[in-house]
Amino acid sequence: MRGAEAGDVWVVVEQHDGVAAEVSLELLGRARELAERLGVGIGAVLAGAGAPVRALAPALIARGADTVYLADHDDLGDYLALPYTCVVVGLVRAHRPQIVLYGATTSGRDLAPRVASALRTGLTADCTDLRIGDFSAKGETYADLLFQIRPAFGGNIIATIVSPEHRPQMATVREGVMVMPEADESRTGTVVTVPVQRSSAPVAAADRIVLTDADFAVRLVKRVQEGKRVDLKGARVVVSGGVGVGSREGFALVEELARTLGGVVGASRAAVDAGWVGHEHQVGQTGTTVRPKLYIACGISGSVQHRAGMDQSARILAINSDPHAPIFSVAHYGIAGDLHKVIPLLIKAYRTKA
Amino acid sequence: MAVEARLRWGLVPLTFAADAPFLVPYRIRKQRRRETLTDMSQLRIVVLVKQVPDTQNVTGDAMKEDGTVNRAALPAVFNPEDLNALEEALRLKDRHGARVTVVTMGPPAAVQVLRESLYRGVDEVILLTDKAFAGADTLATSYVLSLAVRKLGGCDLVLCGRQAIDGDTAQVGPQTAEKLGYPQITCVSRVDELVAPAGGAGGAVTATRSIEGGYETLTSLLPCLLTVTGEANEPRPPSVKLVMTYKGIAAESMPDYDDTYLDPESDAAEVCMVGRDGRPVCRAKVVQWDHLALAADREALGLRGSPTRVKEIESVVLAQSEARMVTPDEAGLAILVHELIEEHILG
Numbered sequence: 109m110r111g112a113e114a115g116d117v118w119v120v121v122e123q124h125d126g127v128a129a130e131v132s133l134e135l136l137g138r139a140r141e142l143a144e145r146l147g148v149g150i151g152a153v154l155a156g157a158g159a160p161v162r163a164l165a166p167a168l169i170a171r172g173a174d175t176v177y178l179a180d181h182d183d184l185g186d187y188l189a190l191p192y193t194c195v196v197v198g199l200v201r202a203h204r205p206q207i208v209l210y211g212a213t214t215s216g217r218d219l220a221p222r223v224a225s226a227l228r229t230g231l232t233a234d235c236t237d238l239r240i241g242d243f244s245a246k247g248e249t250y251a252d253l254l255f256q257i258r259p260a261f262g263g264n265i266i267a268t269i270v271s272p273e274h275r276p277q278m279a280t281v282r283e284g285v286m287v288m289p290e291a292d293e294s295r296t297g298t299v300v301t302v303p304v305q306r307s308s309a310p311v312a313a314a315d316r317i318v319l320t321d322a323d324f325a326v327r328l329v330k331r332v333q334e335g336k337r338v339d340l341k342g343a344r345v346v347v348s349g350g351v352g353v354g355s356r357e358g359f360a361l362v363e364e365l366a367r368t369l370g371g372v373v374g375a376s377r378a379a380v381d382a383g384w385v386g387h388e389h390q391v392g393q394t395g396t397t398v399r400p401k402l403y404i405a406c407g408i409s410g411s412v413q414h415r416a417g418m419d420q421s422a423r424i425l426a427i428n429s430d431p432h433a434p435i436f437s438v439a440h441y442g443i444a445g446d447l448h449k450v451i452p453l454l455i456k457a458y459r460t461k462a
Numbered sequence: 463m464a465v466e467a468r469l470r471w472g473l474v475p476l477t478f479a480a481d482a483p484f485l486v487p488y489r490i491r492k493q494r495r496r497e498t499l500t501d502m503s504q505l506r507i508v509v510l511v512k513q514v515p516d517t518q519n520v521t522g523d524a525m526k527e528d529g530t531v532n533r534a535a536l537p538a539v540f541n542p543e544d545l546n547a548l549e550e551a552l553r554l555k556d557r558h559g560a561r562v563t564v565v566t567m568g569p570p571a572a573v574q575v576l577r578e579s580l581y582r583g584v585d586e587v588i589l590l591t592d593k594a595f596a597g598a599d600t601l602a603t604s605y606v607l608s609l610a611v612r613k614l615g616g617c618d619l620v621l622c623g624r625q626a627i628d629g630d631t632a633q634v635g636p637q638t639a640e641k642l643g644y645p646q647i648t649c650v651s652r653v654d655e656l657v658a659p660a661g662g663a664g665g666a667v668t669a670t671r672s673i674e675g676g677y678e679t680l681t682s683l684l685p686c687l688l689t690v691t692g693e694a695n696e697p698r699p700p701s702v703k704l705v706m707t708y709k710g711i712a713a714e715s716m717p718d719y720d721d722t723y724l725d726p727e728s729d730a731a732e733v734c735m736v737g738r739d740g741r742p743v744c745r746a747k748v749v750q751w752d753h754l755a756l757a758a759d760r761e762a763l764g765l766r767g768s769p770t771r772v773k774e775i776e777s778v779v780l781a782q783s784e785a786r787m788v789t790p791d792e793a794g795l796a797i798l799v800h801e802l803i804e805e806h807i808l809g
Contacts, residue, residue, distance in 0.1 A: 189636070189646055214673045218648045221633035225604060225640035230769030233631035243773055255773065261517050261628055266776040274769035325645040325686070329668065331678040338675070345808070369808060381542075381692050388675060394630055402807045413517075423807050425798075426785065436785045441798060445790035457795040461803060 113252075115206030115275065116175070117143040118151040120196055120219070121168060122187070122211050126160025128167065130288065131211030135281055136172040137289035138238055139209060145240045146252055149174040151205055155195050157185035169297035171289050176297065177203075181304035183319055186331070187215045190323040193222045198317040199302065200227060205276050207254050209238070212280035220280050230271030231278045232256035234393070236285045236416075243270045253277065259393050264412045284341045284397045338372060338388045340396045345371030345404070346418070348391055351378045352407020352428060352447060359384045361451045362406050368455050374398065374418075376408045392417035406447045410435025427451070505560035505658045505665075506617035507551045510607055510638065511544035511579065513572040514628040540575045543623025545697040547690040550653055551621050552583055552698065558658050561585050561724075563617070565610050567595060567603060573713045576748050580708040581700035586724060588614075589713050592752035597765030600629075604637035605767060609756040611642055613719050618659060619667060620687040624649055635689035644687045647671060647680050651693040659684060713748040717755040 117139045122129040132152075139150045152173035154165060157180060165176040179195045196219065200208060208223075210216040212234045224231035237257035243250045254277040256269040271277045303316035311318045340346060347369065349362035359379070366373045374391040375384070391398055393413040403421035408414060410426070410433055418424070419438045426439035427447045436442045443450050515536035551562045564579040566572050567590040576587035590610055598606070611620060620639070625632035632648065639646035652670040659665035665684040670677050672691065753763055761767060788794045802808040 189648075193640070214649055214671070217632050218636060218646070221600065221631075221636035222640045222646065224633070225601065225637035228601065228769070230599065230601065231633060232770060233629075233633055243771075245771065260630070261515075264517065264777070267772055268774040268776075269770050270773045271769045272771060326647060326680050326682040329679040329681055331673070331676065333676040383693070387672060387693070394625075402802065423802065423805075431787075439785040442785035442787045443790050443795075444787060450790045450795075453790065453792060453795050454799070457792065457799045458808070461796070461799050 113206055113275075114148065115204050116149045116151045117146065117207040118153060118200075118205040118209065118276070119173070120153045120208060120210045120216070121164075122213055122215055123154065123156055123161060123164055126156070126164050128164060129211055129213060129283075131213060131216075131281065131283035133171050134283070134286040134288050135209045135211065136168065138281075138286045139207075140172045140289065142207065142238060142240055142254070146206070148206070151175045151177060151203070153177050153179070153196055153199055155179040155184045155192055157182050165299045167291070169295050169299075170291040170293050172295070174297045176299045177302050178299055179302040179304050179317060181306070181319070183306055183324070184304065186328045187219075188324070188326055188328065189218050189222055190326065191319050192219050193226060194319055194323055195302070195304070195317050196223045197226045200276060202314070208276045208278045210278070210280045212282045216280050220278060224278055227276070229274040229276060229278060230269075231280070232258055232269040232271075233280050234258050235279045235281045236397075238279060238281065243272060245272065248272075254279070259413070259416050282397060338386075340372055340374055340389070340391065340398050343372035343398065343400050345369045345402045346374045346391065346398050346400045346421070347371050347404045347406065348374030348376065348389075348408060348418070349379050349385070349406045350376035350408030350414075351382070352409070353379060353384065354407070354448075356384045358407075358448065361448065365404065365406070365451050365455055368458055369402075369404075371400070371402070371404075374403075376411070376414050405435050405439070406451065408435055409433045410438065427454075505554070505558050505619070505656075506614075507554060507560050507562045507619045507621060508611050508614060508617045509544070509548050509551045509562060509564045509579070509584070510620065510622035510634070511548065511564055511566045511575050512541045512623075512626045513538050513566065513568050513575045514541045514626050515539075517627050538571065538574070540578050541623050541626045541628075543625060543690060543692055544575075545623075546692055546694045547621040547623050547688075548579060548582060548584070549695045549697040550650075550688075550690050551619075553695070554619070554653070554656055555583075558656060563588065563614060565590065565607065565614075567591070567598075567606050567610075570713065573711075573748055576713075577708055577711060578700065580711065581704045582698055583701060583704060586721070587748050589748055589750045590752075590756070591713075591750060592763075594753045594758075594760065594763045597768065598763065599768035599770045600631055600633035600637055601769055602763055602765075602767035604634050604641055605762050606753075606756065606758065607634065607638045608641035609758055610751065611638070613751070613756060615719075616642070616685060618665060618684045619656075620644065620685070622687070622689055624689040624691045632689065635687060639687035642685075642687070644685050645682050646687045646689070647682055648689040649673075650688045650690050651677065653688070653690075653694070654679065711748055713750040715752075715755075716747065716749045717751070719749075 119135045121132040143150045152168045210220040235258045239255040243253045250272045253270045256279045260267045347366035375389040380387045380390045393416045397417045399420045401422045404425045406427045424439040425441040426435040427443045431444035516539045562584040563586040565588045622635045647669045649671040650669045651672045654668040657666045668681045670679045788798050
């Protein structure tokens with residue numbers, strides 16, 4: 109049996125203008141549970157430029173980090189895959205954490221595989237749960253491995269993945285599936301300032317991170333945040349549309365119902381792929397996981413990948429013309445009928461009552 | 463045969479035929495001398511594709527009695543976002559002239575996605591198949607794909623789908639880029655501009671990617687790897703003429719990379735046409751490489767080269783229906799709304 113090992117649990121923190129992504133803070137909460145079980149500390153990797161990112165370091169300690177590795181350099185101001193890979197790979201090689209976690213955001217899913225390839229280690233995408241446990245294979249037992257749990261195969265199976273021989277064990281984790289830890293301002297920790305050097309050519313240096321010109325082959329031209337972020341996670345009511353909605357125009361009906369009920373518009377993957385609604389509205393395995401008080405599924409057949417993102421809702425109302433659609437198996441209320449007729453009736457019924 | 467084919471095509475809707483590349487037999491027009499495909503200055507694009515079980519349509523027959531998925535019943539399809547990557551490559555070819563090579567790793571049956579690629583007008587297809595590749599996770603897969611790109615002599619642009627619908631990991635693209643030492647732009651929803659390499663200048667690509675609540679535009683020097691999402695484009699349908707040409711094509715083992723068959727002047731060239739861009743198009747083979755052809759390190763292949771192991775798989779079982787059915791009329795909906803308000807579900 110392989111014994112327990114040293115090496116901390118790390119979270120690679122995603123930040124924009126000194127504000128940490130929620131998933132990074134959620135990960136610090138889960139990292140605390142994993143680290144306590146393993147008897148090790150928690151490291152947070154924080155890269156960026158200037159005062160805002162430096163100011164974030166104490167906030168990460170308050171959320172559970174024991175050590176913050178702060179890589180502060182003018183050239184790290186915007187997230188770019190290559191220089192950030194260089195920072196994470198350099199730090200992992202120097203400090204040898206046993207676990208490294210990333211948010212499964214667009215940039216987390218851009219960065220983590222690049223790092224995994226450079227370190228030749230395993231990586232599991234889009235985990236919905238992480239645990240510590242033992243694993244046996246071919247007569248060998250590995251103690252205290254990271255169980256990386258994720259839906260796969262279009263959400264039709266839940267797989268538990270391990271990385272027995274390779275370190276660090278790495279995973280990206282979906283936003284919203286782990287509980288955000290409370291900030292505890294009295295917590296203490298260490299901020300380690302990581303020396304970062306920009307060089308035109310590669311320099312062999314173990315004591316610092318060297319960013320070469322080749323790491324800046326990609327340059328950011330512009331980044332546009334379209335103000336109104338869709339707050340699916342925080343919504344009390346989510347009204348989602350799927351293929352059954354039929355068209356972009358049909359989707360207006362879904363939007364009207366959401367507006368009437370004070371809810372947020374969601375969508376199945378198929379509706380997003382059809383271009384009727386932006387991907388930020390997508391609910392499901394590859395979209396957002398929601399737990400509203402009321403989830404209304406309009407014209408959504410209910411693929412496992414969609415149900416994975418909404419079946420924890422307090423109440424589910426399904427409207428579908430096919431009375432045998434799988435969505436009814438997770439719904440509390442079902443309406444078998446044409447949503448183009450049912451939704452206006454529902455809007456009218458609500459306006460009359462409220 | 464030509465007449466018979468034309469008769470049959472007469473039934474094909476006009477839009478379908480109009481989309482087909484303009485191809486006329488090249489050997490007949492040999493007096494129109496053109497530069498060959500081995501032109502060094504030509505843009506080189508490699509598209510990485512995957513054949514996947516169609517996990518998006520898991521219904522009816524594909525469900526077992528216990529509510530789990532019967533994978534064997536799922537049809538194998540061209541991974542949807544890989545078709546978007548292929549379409550992007552073909553558009554760049556239409557605009558700039560390019561040699562497009564499609565590479566897939568998989569069992570021999572995966573040759574079907576290569577045929578589908580030929581039907582849409584790519585120049586060259588490569589099947590990476592070997593028992594030693596079996597059981598590969600994303601790391602071992604990206605190793606094999608990167609070796610294939612290297613064996614092709616590298617390229618200017620690697621395109622692949624953002625993720626495959628069987629695993630949804632989105633890892634193989636970035637991992638392949640890292641192994642090639644190429645920069646990457648992932649989640650591309652639009653390729654804005656391509657400056658082809660010319661006169662010693664390396665060229666560049668500008669692309670827009672979706673990020674949470676917005677988008678960003680990046681410019682990369684070539685070579686570069688892009689992963690493309692379904693938002694990028696509407697993939698073209700197969701060309702009827704190319705389907706007729708390639709439907710029977712089989713994979714052929716070619717340990718050494720020798721692209722002379724792509725040269726219309728070579729004796730090895732079996733099919734030669736003039737493409738829509740006026741260049742000769744010669745395609746005849748599905749090149750097949752195994753680990754020996756790629757000179758791969760056995761330890762880095764397949765299950766052996768994969769750091770991850772599947773500990774356990776749990777099927778998601780459909781629960782039996784418990785939904786209370788509501789009548790879709792005013793009275794039924796009024797009761798439902800009333801109840802939801804009473805329970806403070808609705809405010």
